Amino acid sequence: MAKDLAAWAKKKGVKYFMISYTDLFGGQRAKLVPAQAIAGMAEEGAGFAGFATWLDMTPAHPDMLAVPDPDTAIQLPWKPEVAWVAANCVMEGEEVAQAPRNVLRKLIAEAAAKGYRVKTGVEAEFFLLTPEGTAISDPADTAEKPCYDQQALMRRYDVIAEICDYMLDLGWGPYQNDHEDANGQFEMNWDFDDALVTADRHSFFKFMVKSVAEKHGLRATFMPKPIEGLTGNGCHVHVSVWDTDGKTNAFADDAAELGLSAKGRNFLGGIMAHAEAMAAITNPTVNSYKRINAPRTISGATWAPNTVTWTGNNRTHMVRVPGPGRFELRLADGAANPYLLQAAVIAAGLSGLETEADPGPRHDIDMYAEGWKITDAPKLPLNLLDAIRAFDADDGFKSALGDAFAASYVKMKQQEWNSFVSHFSRWEREHTLDI
Numbered sequence: 001m002a003k004d005l006a007a008w009a010k011k012k013g014v015k016y017f018m019i020s021y022t023d024l025f026g027g028q029r030a031k032l033v034p035a036q037a038i039a040g041m042a043e044e045g046a047g048f049a050g051f052a053t054w055l056d057m058t059p060a061h062p063d064m065l066a067v068p069d070p071d072t073a074i075q076l077p078w079k080p081e082v083a084w085v086a087a088n089c090v091m092e093g094e095e096v097a098q099a100p101r102n103v104l105r106k107l108i109a110e111a112a113a114k115g116y117r118v119k120t121g122v123e124a125e126f127f128l129l130t131p132e133g134t135a136i137s138d139p140a141d142t143a144e145k146p147c148y149d150q151q152a153l154m155r156r157y158d159v160i161a162e163i164c165d166y167m168l169d170l171g172w173g174p175y176q177n178d179h180e181d182a183n184g185q186f187e188m189n190w191d192f193d194d195a196l197v198t199a200d201r202h203s204f205f206k207f208m209v210k211s212v213a214e215k216h217g218l219r220a221t222f223m224p225k226p227i228e229g230l231t232g233n234g235c236h237v238h239v240s241v242w243d244t245d246g247k248t249n250a251f252a253d254d255a256a257e258l259g260l261s262a263k264g265r266n267f268l269g270g271i272m273a274h275a276e277a278m279a280a281i282t283n284p285t286v287n288s289y290k291r292i293n294a295p296r297t298i299s300g301a302t303w304a305p306n307t308v309t310w311t312g313n314n315r316t317h318m319v320r321v322p323g324p325g326r327f328e329l330r331l332a333d334g335a336a337n338p339y340l341l342q343a344a345v346i347a348a349g350l351s352g353l354e355t356e357a358d359p360g361p362r363h364d365i366d367m368y369a370e371g372w373k374i375t376d377a378p379k380l381p382l383n384l385l386d387a388i389r390a391f392d393a394d395d396g397f398k399s400a401l402g403d404a405f406a407a408s409y410v411k412m413k414q415q416e417w418n419s420f421v422s423h424f425s426r427w428e429r430e431h432t433l434d435i
Helices: 002-012 035-044 100-113 150-155 157-170 195-215 262-273 275-282 286-290 338-355 367-373 384-393 395-401 403-421 426-432
Strands: 016-022 028-034 046-048 064-068 082-091 116-124 126-129 176-179 185-189 219-221 235-243 327-329
Touching: 002 035, 002 082, 016 035, 016 064, 016 100, 028 035, 028 046, 028 195, 035 064, 082 100, 082 195, 100 116, 100 195, 100 338, 100 395, 116 185, 116 195, 116 338, 150 157, 150 176, 157 185, 157 195, 195 219, 195 338, 235 262, 235 338, 262 275, 262 327, 262 338, 275 338, 275 384, 275 395, 275 403, 286 384, 286 403, 338 395, 384 395, 384 403, 395 403
Parallel strands: 016 082
Antiparallel strands: 016 028, 046 064, 064 082, 116 235, 126 185, 126 219, 176 185, 235 327
């Protein structure tokens, strides 16, 4: 493999490799390695101090080695002399159990052992802001219902087209780009694929969007709710499960309700059963709960769920089944870790397949207008602390993801929450100073 990367670099004119991994909080970490040194790095890995990133380690831990996966190498379209390559984290000869890409790879292997191949696609929404990140970048983007606004889309043509051109060149199969429901918000879609491929592309996509935006003097953000009163950034996941040959969709059954097979219903049942715990991963920040528990936005709808329900082709529920053989999980937001997001879906789904879980009744009402009529469906967490507690209480889900990972995740997310609640806010002064 080391020779492969070295030869590939020579053929492509690559001078440097970014050996990259994603930490527990979704931070993208990298070392810039000269192509002349990639052979050794490909075998031994690039050394990192895990404690210096968001991983549950101390300064006393030995070097964590990020071993590049040669199959993931991507030549940066906007800087061809550099290539990005995803890496697997290793310490003292053992894979780091808490490292997100390792968590996902473990679950993919477990699914394969059971005869399943999970394929997914993501819809990663983002805002284009001013460089300071305080306002949307287009002062003319002020419509009350800006979704699909062609004028606003074309005013940002240079940014969107450049990113889409790069995805076309990379062979991702991008098929549509649009202005989304919030002013300054966009979405770009590319073909679904195996879960690990989707996670790697999702990770690279975030890096690429931010880089291209900076090139144009803008700032891109995937923050769940960056602008008060506007629709937040979702990251919807389309899920299907196939036989290991990748040719037979195990979710598809034309004779079944909505074209979703018994196995598809069981997988969905696992998602429904573990949804409250999943929120700690799919909605991993304090800000996340400003999106899924938001009041009505300027456009008239949040497009985000707050209750654990599923439906047919209806966007007001947590899960919708838009067509045969797949479903869309609408829970996750832009802060979701690309690897842990996929891992959570697989862990919950495999649990549902193993227990033959029933997803419960299908509801077809408008949840935004008539959600009060459903009284027996669980509510999603109101804040990050509730989500952490729900995750920590779901032993089966934690075990499926890996006990070592789960313990580290709960510990570090609890520290994040403690940091938040110890912060003295402007709101407190405004509402309490004269009490």
